[in-house]
Amino acid sequence: MPVAPLAVEARDLAKTFRSGWLRRRETAALRGASLRVPRGAIFGLLGPNGAGKTTLLSILATLLLPDSGSATILGHDVVRDAFAIRRRLNMASGNASFVWSLRPAEVLSFYGRLYGLHGRALRRRVGELLERFELLPHLKTEYNELSTGLKQRLALAKALLNDPEVLFLDEPTLGLDPDVSIRIRSQIGELRRERGTTIILTTHYMREAEELCDRIAFIKSGRILAEGSADELKRQIRIGDVVALRLDPAVPAGLAELPGVLSVQARGERVECTVDSSEKRLPDILKWLCDRGVLVRDCQVREPDLEEVFVELAR
Amino acid sequence: MPAESWAAEWVRLTAFAYRNLIMARRNVFFVFELTFWPGVAMLSHGLLTRFLDLTPEMTAFILVGTIALSAVQVCQLDVAYAVLFDIWSKSMKHQFLTPVRVHHLALGSWLVGVGRGVVVWALMALIGGRAFGFDFIGAGPLRVVLFLLGCFLTALVIGLLVCALVVLFGTRAETSAWAAVNFFVMLAGIYYPISVLPGWVQAISAAIPLTYFLDGIRAGYGFPPASAYPFATGFALSLLYVILAHWALAAAITRSRRTGLLLKLSE
Secondary structure: OOOOOEEEEEEEEEEEEEEOHHHOEEEEEEEEEEEEEEOOOEEEEEOOOOOOHHHHHHHHOOOOOOOEEEEEEOOEEOOOOHHHHHOOEEEEEOOOOOOOOOOHHHHHHHHHHHOOOOHHHHHHHHHHHHHHOOOHHHOOOOHHHOOHHHHHHHHHHHHOOOOOOEEEEEOOOOOOOHHHHHHHHHHHHHHHHHHOOEEEEEOOOHHHHHHHOOEEEEEEOOEEEEEEOHHHHHHHHOOOEEEEEEEEOOOOOOHHHOOOEEEEEEEOOEEEEEEOOHHHHHHHHHHHHHHOOOEEEEEEEEOOOHHHHHHHHHO | OOHHHHHHHHHHHHHHHHHHHHHHHHOHHHHHHHHHHHHHHHHHHHHHHHHOOOOHHHHHHHHHHHHHHHHHHHHHHHHHHHHHHHHHOOEHHHHHOOOOOHHHHHHHHHHHHHHHHHHHHHHHHHHHHHHHOOOOOOOOHHHHHHHHHHHHHHHHHHHHHHHHHHHHHHHHHOOHHHHHHHHHHHHOOOOOOHHHOOHHHHHHHOOOHHHHHHHHHHHOOOOOOOOOOHHHHHHHHHHHHHHHHHHHHHHHHHHHHHHOHHHHOEO
């Protein structure tokens, strides 16, 4: 069987939810979203609340049927071949929930059986995952008594039961302590390195996306507004570089009127000038300040971070 | 299908049996379902037959209905639990993310339901026999086996319909898990022959398999059956309804994937 070069391909996916009396109230969650994810990539979906991230992920995970458009996972259509795909994908959500009275090993054994694992193979897989996610000390604890971090680790363990080729992670570090988040991020990275798993993750944490993802798509109001690597996105969005200056006297009048200066903001002792290109504008700014006898005590240039790109796009 | 796939099919089916068994073992609520309510039903109805000074045959007529209600109720609840556990814990999507099909969840949980139904029958037969002299195999062992199998098939149909309602309407339909069975057994002539029902209701009763299974076992206690082959008719109807109910649940799941309710019922 030929191997599909793309793990995930979505074309013009649209989904509208209908609710209320006679289902008259309509909410368009996706309005023609398209994306292509190569095998083995970690792909991030960023966007504000209600942007359509979870809807897109749910369609790709075969949990939701699209109104129009098409999508394939590992070459299989998500609508027609849902059962074939389900053997090869899995999903974990930030607010995962399992049957409350079950203990961690029982949760894994139940879902392991649904993936067709049994006997020694099932016991070995469950044991491996309990150990890997450090759940062994909690074998006697029922699910509803586990802490949020442990629940999250169990959700990730469940998501690896079938050794998925494609893994969907919906806000995997939502509400977790920083140390647990770091550990989970490292486990996500390991998965790709060790097994070549294709991972699509949604997150609100820009640092997480920047650290983990090869490519990122920004989604808003059901449309993908921009896509690329973190660096590409920063260049694409062109929100400018920031030149931070410590001056004496503090803020000279007229700085904002210089060519290429997009905005000037005073932050404590510093002045932050957002410019279209620091390479082009910094010499002019320094010369202008020097001509006016302003002393430049410190000067730092930084590119915008992903969070600023996100804020710009979400506007 | 290769041998390994058959094994995987069987394992998927037993997953639901595994979960139902753990839940049954761990929750005191399930012990009540299995012993308290059936015990109370058998004792109260048995005492009623004493008060009314009924003959052993009439006592059997009533108590067979009591057993039918409890066995069907317990068994169909197990089928409904395949979906209800996930509704209550908001974990519905995880099970439909796996390559599981309707027959896995229905038959797997039904197996446990059959086991629990047999326990209920044995307990009620024991109480009925000891306390009220009810001869629980008086109708003949074959009739008893066919009757119980008929009750469990009826439970499978009701359980599948309850699952379909819950998947379609969410928690609003949850009460149907307890209400549906009472409605069906009332129409099937649980404590009376269906001839006492109004004509148009009798037409509905004639379409319910349990009517024929009750008819079949009561024939063993000397009550002439309304149809020539009550068990054959009951099984034929059951088979038809199992297929229809299976289709209804599959259609409900597809609709739930379309409307997004499957996701709303999760997390």
